[in-house]
Amino acid sequence: MSQTSKVLRESHNQTQPTPFLDRFDEIVARTPDKLAIVDLVAGSVHQLTYRELSALADRIATHLIQVGIAQGEAVAYQLPSGWAFIALTLGIWRAGAVACPLLPSLREREVRFILESSGSQLFVIPDEFRNYRYLDMAESVVDSLSQHITIFVLEEVSDNPQTTTLGGLLADKPDYEALALRRPGQEATAQLLYTSGTTGEPKGVLHTFGTLSYALASHTRTLELTAEDTVWVPSPLAHQTGFLYGMMVSQYLGATGVYHAIWSVDTAKKAIEEYGARFVQAAMPFLADITRSENPPLGLRIFVATGAAIPRQLAGDARQSLKCAVVGAWGSTECCLVTVGRPDDAPEKLWGTDGRVIDGMAIRVVNDDGNVLPPGVEGNFQVKTPAMFSTYLHHHEWVQEALAEDGFFDTGDLAVIDADGYLHITGRKKDVINRGGEKVPATEIEDVLYRHPAVLDIAIAAMPDERLGERACAFVVVKEAAHKPNLADLCTFLEAEGVAKIYWPERVEYLNELPRTASGKIQKFVLRKQIEEKLRSGAQQAQGAL
Incomplete structure (x- = not known):
């Protein structure tokens, strides 16, 4: 057994809760006629009891x-x-x-x-x-x-x-x-989820029943969730947020889960007000949409917003409009949820941060030499949790590269942990755009668009967005000034190449050349700053025109 495998296994061998399938069977035996599923589909509602x-x-x-x-x-x-x-x-x-x-x-x-x-x-x-x-x-x-x-x-x-x-x-x-x-058994592999690639291909993340069961037990215990907390699941079930913190949470609790495959505020209102949803964990766009709706739905007890720290203005508006606790959190497909805000936290800590570490887990910020940094200093964000994945399918070497000798896993994020233990994610070391909780693999999309006949050079960088947090902007250097591909042209090309729509850029900017370092690397931070200033300037001009 390699040292890396040994460290992962020791982390996994901590005290485990009741295995998920055993717990599910106990719930079926105890409450067979309780509703397990309310599926809100177009024009009808399908329901299933636990039996x-x-x-x-x-x-x-x-x-x-x-x-x-x-x-x-x-x-x-x-x-x-x-x-x-x-x-x-x-x-x-x-x-x-x-x-x-x-x-x-x-x-x-x-x-x-x-x-x-x-x-x-x-x-x-x-x-x-x-x-x-x-x-x-x-x-x-x-x-x-x-x-x-x-x-x-x-x-x-x-x-x-x-x-x-x-x-x-x-x-x-x-x-x-x-x-x-x-x-x-607990050591058996339960789940294989693929993340958006940052090293040239998506990563196949493997979780066991043991790691997922631990994630469920710690999460539900931390937020004091019970079988009475009907779980609303607007997130896609094929994403870890919907899969683990929607579907599996509801079944682990013995609660009712309310699902809908197509997002709409009206359906969300139905889930909350007609079917009694009390808990939801979802990306910020869902929170923004129901908060800004004409008649915000009432009845939720807790909304855990993931994908990015909640903007203070949105969090305040949501708490006032939805009359529920709104907390931030940080997690990943590999690590599951590691930090989360508690409903009784002070607003200045609850909003604008990614919460604090869940009991039984550990977080730290280190420099490039692996030395732990003091509170308030930015560095590489690392975590240690019994809910850690087993390995990357076919690529255990990627785990070895990210895992320290003492079992801490480097998340690829940059962060600050303040003196009170609250996490502030400040950026990412690898070039992935966070579009409402979905990670857009910029390098992969660039590779495809380089094949466009009118494109000489291209870079995909994040631009700020109030609703989704970030959207993808394509910075294009064209071969001929008379033949500039517009946004529709680029998206049509990506569609023909079989690239999912969620990964398409949503704005295009034209440059004479891309900013690069002396070694030839594109300076993405320069591009992000340029588009941020351009958007800010445009918003100010629009306000002046009013």
């Missing part, structure tokens, strides 16, 4: 075993948030397999990489979602891969869960003997 959800999961698991899914094998699925996603996830786990969800917004380029990297032999997709038909894309991708993959199309993904056959995914009856033999 019904558990029965669906057993039949799905049995079918997966029958079609040859092996224990520990990754099952890839690209489904919208809702009851089918949730039932399939539980079914995958009960079959002893690994859940590998993909965001519905991903297209050919990202899907091809994930399917090949994960080694999945089964890919579950909807027939259509948001006017996009997935089968053509999936068939094109699968035909180009080395492994054989069976595509499973859920044509009835929005049907009533009490009557659906789920497109044939359900076995006629569960095989409890087979399921008992597949029961995963």
Whole structure:
């Protein structure tokens, strides 16, 4: 065993809570008729009790075993948030397999990489979602891969869960003997999630049932959540925020989860006021949208805003309009949630920071030599937690590069920890744009746009945005002044290359040359400063015109 593996394992071997599946089964036995899922779909509402959800999961698991899914094998699925996603996830786990969800917004380029990297032999997709038909894309991708993959199309993904056959995914009856033999332990891998790449390719993050169970126990204990705290889940379930801190939190508590695949303020209001949602963890754009709506919904108890520190003005407005506690937090796919504000924290600490460390975890800021820095000094942000991931799939060397000898993991962020222990994330060492909690891999998008026939040179940098925190701006040097590609041209090119829309730039600026260091590296900080000043100047001019 390598020293790196030993450090990770020692971190994981701390006292563990009840395993997630054991806890879920206890909840099913104790409150079988309680609503587990309220799925708000267009024009209707689908509901499942814990008994019904558990029965669906057993039949799905049995079918997966029958079609040859092996224990520990990754099952890839690209489904919208809702009851089918949730039932399939539980079914995958009960079959002893690994859940590998993909965001519905991903297209050919990202899907091809994930399917090949994960080694999945089964890919579950909807027939259509948001006017996009997935089968053509999936068939094109699968035909180009080395492994054989069976595509499973859920044509009835929005049907009533009490009557659906789920497109044939359900076995006629569960095989409890087979399921008992597949029961995963705490050390078994539960989840494979891919982050946006910063080193040339996305990272496949592996979590065990033990790490996820610890994350759930510490989170719910810290925020004093109970089965009475109906959980609203507006975040995509294929993202860790929705997956772990929405779906799994609700099931860990034995609470009701309220889901909707398509974002709208009206649906959010329905989730909160009609179905009694009390807790939500989501990115700042969701908080901003409901706070600024004409009639902000009332009924939430806690809103944990992730992705960036909450602007003081927004936090104050939200607390006044929503009549609930609004707290900041920091986490990552690798580490899960490590810091969070507490509802009784002072406003000056609660807003504008990323909270303070959760009990049982540790944070620190160090210089480039690894020496711990005093409060108030910026440095490299490192964390240590029993909720730490196992490794990066196929790339354990990336873990070794980021892990200190004493088990602290370098997050890639720059931060300051103040004298009271509150975290202030100040930037990122690697070039990733944080668009409302979604990380845009700038380098990868640049690589694609370099192939545009009119582009001579290009850089993608973050520009500030009030709602999302950051958006991507493309700084372009063209080959010929008479042939400048506009924003629509660049986005059309990216779409043709199979790049997901969430990664497209949202503004274009033209330069004669990109600012570079003497060694040839692009100075992204110069570009960020330029666009920030330009946007500020434009806003001031607009105010003057009024």
